[in-house]
Amino acid sequence: MSSDFVAQAAYLIASFLFILGLKRLSTPRTARSGNIVAAIGMALALGGTFVLPGMGNFGLILVAIAIGTAPGWLLAKRVKMTAMPQMVSLFNGMGGACAMFISLGEWFRPIAQFSLTVPGLGTWTPQVFAPRSVGDCIPTLLGVVFGAVSFTGSLVAFGKLQGLITEKPVRYPQQKLINALLVALIVAAGWIAVYHQNFSIWIIIVALSALALGVLQVLPIGGADMPVVISVLNSCTGLAAAVTGFSMQNMAMIIAGTLVGAAGSLLTLLMCKAMNRSLLKVVFGSFGSVAGPGGIATTDQSMREIAASECAIMMGYARKVIIIPGYGLAVGQGQHLVHELEELLEKRGVEVKYAIHPVAGRMPGHMNVLLAEADVPYPKLLDMEEINPEFDQADVALIVGANDVVNPAARTDPGSPIYGMPILNADKAKNVIVIKRGRGAGFAGIENGLFYDPKTRMLFGDAKKALQELVSEVKAL
């Protein structure tokens, strides 16, 4: 009893630390310590688990922890900041898989064990599966389903962002029907599994169908919507942890899992709001399918190219320049160069600010992380609401690798798939310079009328190379 008490006390303190950690994570000043507080909570919960009554196999547990620690640590330390979203997705998938295996373990756990000792023949320990009540089965089944969907869904999201799977929406005939059938199969097999607990085939069918559902649900979603998908799957794993906590009657798992499930859902909604997308549309529809004809008829006009030297003159003699960084900047590893350019311009007396769209990069706040890495001063990064009124006074809006977040069609063209999405009003600046890799449409596959605007000049090229040229040209002024 006393060791159980120790474990429960550890869980109680750990739960408190998780809440405190999340709280601190949501303020810039305390965020780093919040992460550490949560990690201490995790260590405490793990330690408490070791002293639970009836525990054994400690050697195996330590070996498994060692095997998991090494790659986790290395991956986390080595990953580039630009690859952060897919790394979060990968770790999330591991958590989902873990929840699935635990729930399967819980399902297969013999309820009553007894030993029969026959003198002369040894001890015989049959494993008896006493049927569980429906109420006991449901959380275990849900743990399998949520965990499995999270697992394969996260792996597909990882593959898409890593470039292993095409970022374009993958369409196949009758996808909604197939997904609906899979859900029906999960429910039916789950139902049968509850009443035929001796036949493990049914729970396996539930798991396999859920794994397939995770893949098929995420494949048709385009790369532009991946941040929302990762956020949804993040809360899905949280939920998986919570229901697994229910089936194991483990307080720490219920609280931590539910916290993440709830916080993750709120984060998802915030993201959807920033992109003006309904969650249902992200999950059941996609950007890619409506691209092209829905855009404005500007393709007959031509883009106006500009040389780096001219750009340097425009910016070097401007009073105010607003830089709009997008994911293309991060891909080209241009964050440090853009900071150098900003410092050069400031030295010449130009006022330089950064306009950060809520979904710049691939996750909300991703761009802030990338620019912070390049030592860009925090007060220079302005949110959309703060910076939008300032575009009128800007001489130059420099767009580096951003596209959809400056597309005026979102304001003006009701036929555009991004109509209504809040955007940065770069088109209000006196001049617009766009650094862009090629002439193609953006991540979401939508034409951008701003690129054909008479006051827009295009500087084609990889973000890093173009910025390098700009920096040396500004130096030469």
Next chain:
Amino acid sequence: MGIHYGMGVLAMIYIFILAIFTGVEVISRVPTVLHTPLMSGANAIHGIVLIGGVIVLGQAGGNATLCALGFIAVILGTLNVVGGFVVTDRMLEMFKAKPRNSEKNEQ
């Protein structure tokens, strides 16, 4: 069924509901800058499934199926926890290097 800590289903549901409100309330005022680190931090916290894996493996006795499931679960859970916290710390480390707020006051 596992070990009962004298916790009724109803109590668990109460805790579940209160935790939902806590989760929403605690992060509701998060600035956009911190969304990515917060998501990553939350991702690390749901690594709590690790302890479920430890329990399955620890209470598996000699049952080969449970040992295998628990063993894999512990490896995956550890990946989630370690990777999650380390990656979050790396992200937040960068925010530390930012200069004093005096610059903002001047403007």
